[in-house]
Amino acid sequence: MRVTNSEGAASDRYERADESRDAMSARFPTIDSVVDNLREVGYYANRRLATAVFLALKLNRPLLLEGEPGVGKTELAKALAKMLQRSLTRLQCYDGLEQREAVYEWNYAAQLLHIRAAEAAGKGGGSEATLYDSRYLLRRPLLQALQAPTPGTVLLIDEVDRADEPFEAFLLEYLGEYQVTIPELGTIKAEVPPITILTGNRTRELSDAVKRRCLYQWLDFPDAQRELSIILQLVPETSEVLGERIASFARHLREARGTTDFHRVPGVAETVEWARALNALGIVELDPDIVVDTAGVLFKDPDDINGLTRQRVEGFLQASGAFAR
Ligand SMILES: Nc1ncnc2c1ncn2[C@@H]1O[C@H](COP(=O)(O)OP(=O)(O)O)[C@@H](O)[C@H]1O
Ligand SMILES: [Mg+2]
Known part of the structure; x- marks a missing residue:
């Protein structure tokens, strides 16, 4: 474990960080190479997102992704881990998340x-120094990520807007310097900075301080071709025609959401599930009845399901037919 502030160790650490950055630049020299490599692991990114990823890798900065549910934010972190052949360390945020679940806690029973x-x-009872030995430290995702062995990990801080503001403030040290401070042990800094992805659904505005430390990208739903x-x-097993x-x-x-009263429109996960359902039902072409009957796959809100009337579906089908190649 590297818990230190000494100069020699610090310069060694920066060299390692530089090395890992150089290796990254060699592997992904262009934005197109990021698009291609992500596609190889099953993720379809547009150029804007690939540019953000390219810069996050090159500049060694955390990347904050915001967008509606189901646009591929979490999936990007998984795809990046695959692309970089790194492990994925995931911190799922929620209301009431505390440092001890995110970073570390002491194993009181063992102490x-x-x-x-x-x-x-x-x-006697043993000195404080022996009690607060790293043996008794339970490492949670953030600390695991900081101490991940070479080649390092991809750290996903998922749905950060669900955590509360004090937790967000706590993250600043990590986001700015890839380090955390544990009172009993000192400052723990990453040898290889984790590739860090934060996601948010904009249930609340994140602080400027967090945004300032990250590159930012807003994710839209994919266009029809990418979807x-x-x-x-x-x-x-989906035919190309049905997929379109x-x-x-x-x-x-x-x-149509602006002109309808849908609470939540389907994300990519729902359209994928719909394709599965339609195939399972042996459907080869969409018609209003089948859409109405399977509305529960696309929507998860009773009002939305009821709002998808036969008449509305006909309108959508007609309009979307014009878009099919
Ligand atoms: N660009 C994409 N490329 C590949 N799969 C995607 C893409 N966007 C979304 N998906 C699929 O949609 C599902 C939902 O995406 P997810 O990342 O969970 O959404 P979010 O985290 O934005 O709510 C994923 O499991 C994945 O299968
Ligand atoms: Mg997600």
Whole structure:
């Protein structure tokens, strides 16, 4: 474990960070190479997102992705880990998330045993230094990521907007310097900075301080062509014609949201699931009845399901037919 502030260790660390950055630049020399390599691991990125990824790798900066549910934020972190052949370390955020679940906590039971053993041996309760030994440290995702062996890990801090503001403030040290400070142990800094992806659904505005430390990218739903590629990849039994209809139908649903009362429009996960369902039902072409009957795959809200009337579906089908090649 590297817990230090000494100059020699620090320069050694920066050299390693430089090395890993240089290796990264050699492997992914252009934005196109990022697009291609992501596609090879099953992720379809547009150029804007690939540019953000390229810069995050090159500049060694955390990347904050915001967008609606189901646009591929979490999936990007998984794909990056595959692309870089690194492990994925995931910190799922939620209301009430505390540092001890995110970073570390002390193994009190083991510390207690240590005290008892020391007492039994007639050595008193053991000194504080031995009690707060790294043996008794339970490492949670952030610390695991900082201490991951070469080649390092991809750290996904998922749905960071669900955590509360104090936790967000706590993240600043990590995001700015890839380090955390543990009162009993000192500062723990990454030897190889984790490739860090934060995601958020904008349930609340993140602080400027977090945004300033990250590169930022807003993710939209994929265009119909990219969504078709995703569907065909994940549900290969789908015919190209049906896949096209699904993708353009979904696109029209999403575009119509401004003029309808849908609470939440389907994400990519839902369209993929819909393709699976339609195949399971032996459907080769969309018609209003089948869309109405399977609305529960696309929507998860009773009002939205009821709102997808036969008449509305006909309108969407007609409009989306015009989009099919
Ligand atoms: N660009 C993409 N390339 C490949 N698969 C995608 C893409 N976008 C979304 N998906 C698929 O959609 C699903 C939902 O995406 P996810 O990353 O969970 O959404 P988010 O985290 O934005 O809510 C994923 O499991 C993945 O199968
Ligand atoms: Mg997600």
